Amino acid sequence: MAPQHKRFRVRRLLVGVAAVTTSAALAAGHAAGAEVVRVADPRAPAPSPAASAVGPRPAVPEPSRTPRATTPVPGKEVPxxxxxxxxxxxxxxxxxxxxxxxxxxxxxxxxxxxxxxxxxxxxxxxxxxxxxxxxxxxxxxxxxxxxxxxxxxxxxxxxxxxxxxxxxxxxxxxxxxxxxxxxxxxxxxxxxxxxxxxxxxxxxxxxxxxxxxxxxxxxxxxxxxxxxxxxxxxxxxxxxxxxxxxxxxxxxxxxxxxxxxxxxxxxxxxxxxxxxxxxxxxxxxxxxxxxxxxxxxxxxxxxxxxxxxxxxxxxxxxxxxxxxxxxxxxxxxxxxxxxxxxxxxxxxxxxxxxxxxxxxxTGRTDETTPTPTPEPTPTPTAPLPPEGCSPLDLGSWVEYWLGGKLCLRVDWWSRTH
Structure with missing residues (x-):
């Protein structure tokens, strides 16, 4: 064939509420025997400097992505x-x-x-x-x-x-x-x-x-x-x-x-x-x-x-x-x-x-090197709270700033009264 020669205000409010809650809990805990238990929590990565300037941003899991049927198989040459x-x-x-x-x-x-x-x-x-x-x-x-x-x-x-x-x-x-x-x-x-x-x-x-x-x-x-x-x-x-x-x-x-x-x-x-x-x-x-x-x-x-x-x-x-x-x-x-x-x-x-x-x-290249499979990340084991201590769930970001979960001793009433 012949060719032709042709959202920030809401986030700040939530952070403020969490801070007030934490302050109250710490004040009560000081008098009532509250302790901080450090727990490794994979849901709470350290915030980046940019995020901390406007308040911490909760981690959003990456959605699973199914490759198109036409995506080249790694290791196979693209024509x-x-x-x-x-x-x-x-x-x-x-x-x-x-x-x-x-x-x-x-x-x-x-x-x-x-x-x-x-x-x-x-x-x-x-x-x-x-x-x-x-x-x-x-x-x-x-x-x-x-x-x-x-x-x-x-x-x-x-x-x-x-x-x-x-x-x-x-x-x-x-x-x-x-x-x-x-x-x-x-x-x-x-x-x-x-x-x-x-x-x-x-x-x-x-x-x-x-x-x-x-x-x-x-x-x-x-x-x-x-x-x-x-x-x-x-x-x-x-x-x-x-x-x-x-x-x-x-x-x-x-x-x-x-x-x-x-x-x-x-x-x-x-x-x-x-x-x-x-x-x-x-x-x-x-x-x-x-x-x-x-x-x-x-x-x-x-x-x-x-x-x-x-x-x-x-x-x-x-x-x-x-x-x-x-x-x-x-x-x-x-x-x-x-x-x-x-x-x-x-x-x-x-x-x-x-x-x-x-x-x-879209995006095809002649890259033929297989993408390495990442090593699985082991699930961290959380330390047990002290005996007779009940952990409070204040949210992952508050726990990050505290360095662990806040634990309230169950015998605080008998110890102070």
């Missing part, structure tokens, strides 16, 4: 994720805004597309790529994903006969120099580990780089491109083979160019066609399960460079299920397409799905 927000530098700025909207969640994946109007676009304009390279190099664990068209005039509806001729020309090496120029530019910009999504959605009919008119020439062309780019000194590229989900114009397996020239098996998967359930998207021929099985058979990780809502509108069930699928199958990376009709942050047409996405991903 790297991002979103396509715009091809140019505006997409970079929006990543920080999306992260803020997600409660500081770490977007480790930056995803953009080279234009495919002319070969000069496919070679990569240095000013266009430089902004993305700078973002990538700010942190070591970031990932830059770059979609690369395989032909110029890539979205101009070029007929099959001409596509066939272009594929054969590419298979014969006529366009190698364009891809060498791109590889050299990426290495100079210090992003030699860029993930390159070559000729995405090749099993469809949208692009001039489609596979259908001549799958054999398409595969040979892919091989030439990968071989050419890998020949550039310093490169560490990973090549992502990414069809659209389902059969589309041709089965995407017919376009697979071979394990030696593919590093990742991706899939662009939108909520379509109308009426198809998520289970249908999983189990259809060449669907999500087929991708997982194919990748496993070929020893490759999976990815989802493009995914999002589409023909079924604001569909929270799809959003929940796709996020759960990603958590279960751990793709190398995934990037939501975030513009209408697919998105959740930049598209106000999908408010319910937006809440699902935000709830699931």
């Amino acid at each position: 790297a994720f991002g979103a396509f927000l715009k091809s140019d530098a505006r997409g970079i700025a929006r990543m920080a805004q999306l992260s803020h909207w997600l409660g500081g969640a770490e977007l480790r994946v930056g995803h953009t597309y080279l234009p495919g109007n002319h070969w000069s676009d496919i070679e990569g304009d240095v000013h266009f790529l430089e902004a993305w390279a700078n973002w990538r190099n700010e942190k070591d664990d970031r990932m830059l994903v770059l979609n690369v068209p395989l032909q110029e005039r890539n979205e101009e509806g070029v007929p099959d006969d001409e596509v066939r001729r272009l594929l054969r020309r590419g298979a014969n090496g006529e366009f190698d120099h364009h891809f060498r120029a791109l590889a050299e530019r990426l290495v100079r910009l210090k992003v030699p580990d860029t993930v390159l999504v070559l000729g995405w959605e090749m099993n469809g009919t949208t692009y001039t780089h489609r596979c259908g008119p001549d799958p054999e020439s398409w595969k040979k062309y892919w091989n030439r491109i990968v071989t050419t780019m890998r020949s550039v000194p310093g490169q560490k590229f990973r090549f992502d083979f990414t069809p659209s989900r389902g059969r589309d114009a041709v089965p995407w397996t017919q376009c697979y160019p071979g394990d030696d020239v593919v590093d990742i098996i991706g899939m662009d998967s939108y909520d379509q066609p109308a009426g198809l359930s998520f289970d249908g998207q999983v189990n259809e021929p060449y669907g999500l399960q087929a991708q997982v099985d194919f990748a496993k058979a070929h020893g490759k990780p999976i990815s989802y460079p493009e995914w999002g809502l589409f023909r079924n509108g604001d569909n929270p069930e799809y959003m929940r299920r796709m996020l759960a699928w990603i958590d279960e199958h751990k793709p190398l990376y995934n990037t939501l397409t975030d513009y209408c009709p697919h998105g959740v942050w930049q598209c106000s047409a999908n408010p319910v799905s937006s809440r699902v996405y935000r709830s699931a991903l």
Whole structure:
């Protein structure tokens, strides 16, 4: 799919009452044999200086918090994720805004597309790529994903006969120099580990780089491109083979160019066609399960460079299920397409799905260290009051200031009269 280039007075009164009560009790106790028994009471922590300035604040127990079902399990890696927000530098700025909207969640994946109007676009304009390279190099664990068209005039509806001729020309090496120029530019910009999504959605009919008119020439062309780019000194590229989900114009397996020239098996998967359930998207021929099985058979990780809502509108069930699928199958990376009709942050047409996405991903990071279980705190044992002494319950905060419970001897009358 083509990217778009969008309360204090009451507390003081209570403390005053407690003070009067304590004073009266102490006065009576002095004449009547009152004693203070020090009792360790976990309900009465020492007040902070700020609290004591306005009167002690009773401790409020922390409410129990049940983690959301989507909260990552400690010790399990969180799949790297991002979103396509715009091809140019505006997409970079929006990543920080999306992260803020997600409660500081770490977007480790930056995803953009080279234009495919002319070969000069496919070679990569240095000013266009430089902004993305700078973002990538700010942190070591970031990932830059770059979609690369395989032909110029890539979205101009070029007929099959001409596509066939272009594929054969590419298979014969006529366009190698364009891809060498791109590889050299990426290495100079210090992003030699860029993930390159070559000729995405090749099993469809949208692009001039489609596979259908001549799958054999398409595969040979892919091989030439990968071989050419890998020949550039310093490169560490990973090549992502990414069809659209389902059969589309041709089965995407017919376009697979071979394990030696593919590093990742991706899939662009939108909520379509109308009426198809998520289970249908999983189990259809060449669907999500087929991708997982194919990748496993070929020893490759999976990815989802493009995914999002589409023909079924604001569909929270799809959003929940796709996020759960990603958590279960751990793709190398995934990037939501975030513009209408697919998105959740930049598209106000999908408010319910937006809440699902935000709830699931808010605060996510790649922290993999398990949270240690705190040692249980032993229950303190209270000392027994002196024999013949009855403790008075004056409240935990009064007892804190007294240093223990106030105890009134039961024989005070006989001792003084």
